[in-house]
Amino acid sequence: MDKQSNSTTAPAVSIGEAAAAVVETVAMKRKDAKALEALRDLENEIFDLASMAQIMGDLLDNLTNQNENGSGTVRYDIPEKTMSMLWFTWHDVIKRTTRLEKAFSAAYHGRAAE
DSSP states (O other): OOOOOOTTSOOOOOHHHHHHHHHHHHHHHHHHHHHHHHHHHTHHHHHHHHHHHHHHHHHHHTOOOEEEOSSSOEEEOOOHHHHHHHHHHHHHHHHHHHHHHHHHHHHHTTOOOO
16 A cells, blocks of 8 residues: 655654754743743832833923924923933933843842842
8 A cells, every 4th residue: 555645744854853853842931921920020110110200201202392493403491300300210220221231130030130
């Protein structure tokens, strides 16, 4: 009896290739789980950063007193207190972003945060 090839069956792979594929899949799942765990551990920092960025955005949105000066640029008259708050939020967002980036990298790679 002749064996006929069936075009609907998967191509034959060696046991070594199949084992390598399984190992790669397991490694990817572990890596994904590690990333999710790192994100879960950093949840508060992520939300704090988002809140501070929203505050900074709101401060910028509230600067509606603008004057065109005829040179194609716009001039804002910003009260000193508002400017101080803008500088604070801007630097705080930068600090939080840098800290979050380092903490995520450390958590993902199994190291202690710096």
